[in-house]
Amino acid sequence: MPATEELLQEIIQHYDLPGEQLQILPLEKGLINHTWKVSRSQGEYILQKINTHIFKSPESIAYNIKNIGTYLTRHHPRYFFVRPVPDRNGNEMIHEQEGYYRLFPYVTDSRTLDVLQSPQQAFEAARQFGLFTFHCQGFPVDTLKITLEDFHNLTLRYQQFSQALASGVPERIRESKDLIDYMVSQRSIVDIYESIKANPAFQVRVTHHDTKISNVLFNSRGKGLCVIDLDTVMPGYFISYVGDMIRTYLSPVSEEEGDLSKIVIREEFFLAVWKGYIGAMEDLLSQEEKEFFLYSGKFMIYMQALRFLTDYLNGDSYYKITYKDQNLLRTRNQITLLQQLLYKEPALKALIST
Numbered sequence: 001m002p003a004t005e006e007l008l009q010e011i012i013q014h015y016d017l018p019g020e021q022l023q024i025l026p027l028e029k030g031l032i033n034h035t036w037k038v039s040r041s042q043g044e045y046i047l048q049k050i051n052t053h054i055f056k057s058p059e060s061i062a063y064n065i066k067n068i069g070t071y072l073t074r075h076h077p078r079y080f081f082v083r084p085v086p087d088r089n090g091n092e093m094i095h096e097q098e099g100y101y102r103l104f105p106y107v108t109d110s111r112t113l114d115v116l117q118s119p120q121q122a123f124e125a126a127r128q129f130g131l132f133t134f135h136c137q138g139f140p141v142d143t144l145k146i147t148l149e150d151f152h153n154l155t156l157r158y159q160q161f162s163q164a165l166a167s168g169v170p171e172r173i174r175e176s177k178d179l180i181d182y183m184v185s186q187r188s189i190v191d192i193y194e195s196i197k198a199n200p201a202f203q204v205r206v207t208h209h210d211t212k213i214s215n216v217l218f219n220s221r222g223k224g225l226c227v228i229d230l231d232t233v234m235p236g237y238f239i240s241y242v243g244d245m246i247r248t249y250l251s252p253v254s255e256e257e258g259d260l261s262k263i264v265i266r267e268e269f270f271l272a273v274w275k276g277y278i279g280a281m282e283d284l285l286s287q288e289e290k291e292f293f294l295y296s297g298k299f300m301i302y303m304q305a306l307r308f309l310t311d312y313l314n315g316d317s318y319y320k321i322t323y324k325d326q327n328l329l330r331t332r333n334q335i336t337l338l339q340q341l342l343y344k345e346p347a348l349k350a351l352i353s354t
């Protein structure tokens with residue numbers, strides 16, 4: 001539920017902010033949380049309401065961000081990290097009339113991108129995600145709270161898919177037989193994930209888990225400034241980072257594209273992700289982890305295809321849809337992307353072999 005103007009004004013009263021209150025305007029960014037821009041005579045802010053249907057424990061988000069913020073301020077004071085503004089009582093999250101809110105300073109001369117246009121932007125974004133984990137290296141990762149249980153647990157996603165095959169909408173199961181068969185045929189991607197979990201060469205690190213391009217702030221010269229939207233920061237593997245960048249930065253069209261011929265892998269964007277991420281994380285990644293750079297793309301694309309297909313088979317209960325069979329189209333889209341990646345695998349591997 002969007003909040004009323006009155007309620008928003010009330011929330012602002014929790015803070016001790018300089019200047020007079022001028023305006024609160026909605027910012028149409030993001031599908032999950034509601035966001036507003038707060039303008040005062042001295043300074044601007046971003047106010048955000050957490051979506052508690054998805055994030056059942058908003059306090060966990062606040063807890064993680066506060067601890068990471070404190071750690072970064074102490075150990076890497078020059079690393080740019082946007083912390084929520086504390087209210088008069090020092091709280092970084094406010095609970096008001098069933099809703100949870102937080103306020104961020106608006107970073108001057110910053111902007112977000114909705115669509116990735118150049119390899120340089122891919123490089124900058126990959127670098128910022130890498131730098132975030134790099135600077136969190138000494139942070140005790142086990143103390144992070146889990147804000148979304150089993151978020152990137154591919155084993156569980158496969159189980160949910162199998163469950164949907166048993167209890168989903170029968171007509172949909174019949175109609176999507178070719179897609180189901182394909183997903184089953186690629187099950188080895190899950191087996192590899194399981195071997196990664198059992199392999200000590202793969203470290204669990206502080207991981208952002210949502211590398212979409214709009215989660216990076218850029219300045220007017222196109223330089224990456226920092227990562228934002230830390231709600232899904234949890235312990236994780238580097239394949240979650242690199243995988244979702246491969247999934248969302250390499251193709252010129254999004255997961256919503258129905259013309260499958262437009263789904264292609266752009267090699268120069270792959271190379272940019274490699275250079276940006278490895279440039280920041282080189283010293284922390286094991287040789288074995290680096291060898292799974294390309295696998296991480298298969299991991300995330302396959303997982304996303306599984307999640308869309310599972311949701312379709314279950315009657316569209318998770319992802320927002322605006323037309324019938326949208327989740328089926330998204331599944332086809334992601335399967336095509338996976339096939340394109342597999343097709344290009346030798347060329348991509350050659351690009352990054354050193």
Ligand code: GN1
Binds near residue numbers: 054210255
């Ligand atoms: C959801 O809404 P958005 O784009 O931030 C989903 C991601 C998926 C993505 C696919 C909490 O994220 O895991 O990759 O859709 N987030 C959640 O578009 O399920």
Ligand code: MG
Binds near residue numbers: 031
């Ligand atoms: Mg989305």
